[in-house]
Amino acid sequence: MSDPHTPEASAAPETSESFGSILSQFEKSHTTKTAEGSREGTVVSISADSVFLDIGYKTEGLLPLSEFQNDKEPPKRGDKLQVSIKGRDPEGYYLLTRSKAARPTDWAALEKAFNEKTPIIGTITGVVKGGLSVDVGVRAFMPASRSGTRDAAELEKLVEQEVRCRIIKLDTADEDVVVDRRIIAEEEEKIAKERRYSEVKEGDLISGTVRSLTDYGAFVDIGGVDALLHVGDISWSRINKPSDVLSEGQQIDGRVLKIDVDKRRISIGMKQLQPHPWDAVSGKYAVGQRVRGTVTRVTDFGAFVELEPGVEGLIHVSEMSWVKKVRRPADLVKPGDSVEAIVLGVNLSERKMSLGLKQALGDPWAGIDQKFPVGSVVEGPVVSLTKFGAFVQVSEGIEGMIHVSDISAEKRINHPQDVLRIGQAVKAQVLELDKEKRRLKLGIKQLVPTSIDEYVAEHKPGDTVSGRVIEVSGASARVELGEGIHASCRVAAQKQTPASSTQGSEGKADLASLSSMLQARWKSGATAETSKPQELQAGQIRSFRIAKLDPSAKKIEVELA
Numbered sequence: 232m233s234d235p236h237t238p239e240a241s242a243a244p245e246t247s248e249s250f251g252s253i254l255s256q257f258e259k260s261h262t263t264k265t266a267e268g269s270r271e272g273t274v275v276s277i278s279a280d281s282v283f284l285d286i287g288y289k290t291e292g293l294l295p296l297s298e299f300q301n302d303k304e305p306p307k308r309g310d311k312l313q314v315s316i317k318g319r320d321p322e323g324y325y326l327l328t329r330s331k332a333a334r335p336t337d338w339a340a341l342e343k344a345f346n347e348k349t350p351i352i353g354t355i356t357g358v359v360k361g362g363l364s365v366d367v368g369v370r371a372f373m374p375a376s377r378s379g380t381r382d383a384a385e386l387e388k389l390v391e392q393e394v395r396c397r398i399i400k401l402d403t404a405d406e407d408v409v410v411d412r413r414i415i416a417e418e419e420e421k422i423a424k425e426r427r428y429s430e431v432k433e434g435d436l437i438s439g440t441v442r443s444l445t446d447y448g449a450f451v452d453i454g455g456v457d458a459l460l461h462v463g464d465i466s467w468s469r470i471n472k473p474s475d476v477l478s479e480g481q482q483i484d485g486r487v488l489k490i491d492v493d494k495r496r497i498s499i500g501m502k503q504l505q506p507h508p509w510d511a512v513s514g515k516y517a518v519g520q521r522v523r524g525t526v527t528r529v530t531d532f533g534a535f536v537e538l539e540p541g542v543e544g545l546i547h548v549s550e551m552s553w554v555k556k557v558r559r560p561a562d563l564v565k566p567g568d569s570v571e572a573i574v575l576g577v578n579l580s581e582r583k584m585s586l587g588l589k590q591a592l593g594d595p596w597a598g599i600d601q602k603f604p605v606g607s608v609v610e611g612p613v614v615s616l617t618k619f620g621a622f623v624q625v626s627e628g629i630e631g632m633i634h635v636s637d638i639s640a641e642k643r644i645n646h647p648q649d650v651l652r653i654g655q656a657v658k659a660q661v662l663e664l665d666k667e668k669r670r671l672k673l674g675i676k677q678l679v680p681t682s683i684d685e686y687v688a689e690h691k692p693g694d695t696v697s698g699r700v701i702e703v704s705g706a707s708a709r710v711e712l713g714e715g716i717h718a719s720c721r722v723a724a725q726k727q728t729p730a731s732s733t734q735g736s737e738g739k740a741d742l743a744s745l746s747s748m749l750q751a752r753w754k755s756g757a758t759a760e761t762s763k764p765q766e767l768q769a770g771q772i773r774s775f776r777i778a779k780l781d782p783s784a785k786k787i788e789v790e791l792a
Contacts, residue, residue: 272327274310282306284314284327292316292325315356315366317390328356328391337368338403345398350415353396355389363389365396371408379413423455428490431456431497435487439499441477449473451483451499460485464500467508467541469527508541509582516574516584521591526568529561536570536586544584546572553589553596553628563588595628596669602626603661603671606783608678610658613651621647623657623673630671633659637674640681682715687782695792700771708767710775710789718787720775722767767791 272284272292282299286292294314299306306312314327344351353367363373363386373396380386400409431437431453439453441460448461460483462473470476477483485499516522516538524536524544533547546564551557564570573590577583603609609625616622620634638644638651651657659673690696698710698718708720767773775789 270314270316272312272314274306274308274312276308277306283324284312286314286316286325286327288325290323290325292327293320294327294329298329315364317357318387341368341398341401341408342403345401348397350395350397351410352393353410354393355391357390358383358386362386365394365410367396367398367408367410369406369408371398371410373410373412377411377413379416420455424495427454427456428492428495428497431487431490433487433490436484436504437487437499438482438484441479441481441483444473444477444479446472449477451485453497453499456495456497458485458487458497458499460499460501464488464498464502467502467505469537469543502541507582508539509579512542512577512582513579516577518574518576520574521571522574522586523569523571526564526566526570528566529564531560534560534564536572538584542584544572544574544586546570546586546588550575550585550587550589553592553594592628595626596666599629599671600664600666603629603664605661605664607661608658609661609673610656613653613655613657616647616651616653618646621651623659625671625673631659631661631673632671633657633673633675637662637672637676640676640679681785682713683785683787684782686713686716687780687785687787690777690780692777692780694777696775696777696789697772698775698789700767700769700773703767703769710773712775712787712789716787718775718777718789720767720789720791722791 270286272286272294274282275285275291276283277296280296282294282296284292284294292314294312296306312329314329316325317328318326320326341351343349351367353365353371353373355363355373356366356370357364359372362375363378365371365373375386377399378386378389380389394412395415396410396412397414398408399411399414400407402408437453437458439451439458441449442452442457443450446462448459449465450457451460460473462470465473465476483501484504485501486503487497488500488503489498490496522538522544524538527535527537527543529535531548533545533551535543535545537543546560548557548560551560551563557563570588571591572586572588574584575587575590576585603625609623609631611623611625611631613621614624614630618635620632621638622630622632624630633647635644635647638647644650657675658678659675660677661671662674662677663670663672665671696712698712700708701711701717702709703722706721706723708722710718710720712718765771774792776792777787778790779786779788781787
């Protein structure tokens, strides 16, 4: 039955067992000073290059003959030697080395080192279950988890190496010693970091190695401490991911940007080693200049466009479209889009540039007064409906509004959607045009023939017609030529007579006076030219001559015949 702490039992740490159970097993097996880490072997045979020893196991140990070259006498059968196990060869023999554990054991020194937590020097003599056997003047145990290694292969490489360690358990009665190598390395690393933090200053030029990459930047080892290289400080050009330009293990140069002593954080930048691109912008971009760039990011208030590495301009949401009010810039552009824009402003001191997307397309309202004069007829689809009217696109980038009161002359309409729908093509007349406010008022009912349209079509300037004076105001009068047909008449200044002599109390025509006038003319045969002109008064029925007809404006001007 083999010793449970020999390499036959295990050559690698078993993480499934707790440190406490491993240590307990080690303590139980530690009954003499010369366990497998440092044990006595008896020479049983000698070959041309090796010495075979009985070390108490079923399999013999193998010691290179070269280890005796400095001895006064060569080994011989029966010699007792102190040896340590460092592994096994392919044939199963234990590979041995002459142990250094023969040096004097000084428990007082070990106790002092334990109490004062000072480092000691030890030699790794072999791999045991759960860790390593270490010669520190006596045999000690180093748990694998405190060795500073990651796997069994690395444990094997430590055999025969001198290491610095600290005693974390010392039992002089049972002669049990447990040492820790990892704690020394951690303390030394901490000291090195503190020293590095005190050495580095903001503005220093440093070199480092990219240790890891994230979406927001890279962690760079700058000599024992990690510094953060933010993605925005890698290059003046906008970079989406650090992995697009950096790789782990890459050597880089940078500048220290900020040191947070309390949080132990160092920020560095690479782009700060290069001239700022805005330093060369002066005179390169002028207001009104047409430029092309790539959309780098889109926000709620606009889109940023990179014109060259490190030089960006902002297209504000209000400068994106002539056609409609853009609420979400992402509806028009996205990162990666190539766009043309017009430079609207350049601020060199703040390194800002404002751009216009809609200006590059041309202002559709330029020359609109010649294209769509008042009275002209336009046609287009209904693009939106509101409670107060409908919007019609009359050309690219130009919409006109039809108020609900201008949709129909036949009936009162409460809601535009009762008679119109989005996408419906309609014809309308331009009623008003405000170029500065970019407003175009249209009307549909104005294109439907009315009684005044028919009247205008049936008459011409110079025709004599009869009409009733509705109102006299100063040098003008309003005349009704028919139902719903009105005209304006210019009259010379006249002395107004009492209304009671020409009209009734309700403002109606004095039919008796009119009959007398017509009878007198019939008997005498008098004409309008020979009769004495009668003052123009409201309620009179008089003869008028058409002076002007305006079909588009639906206006009629007359004069006394």
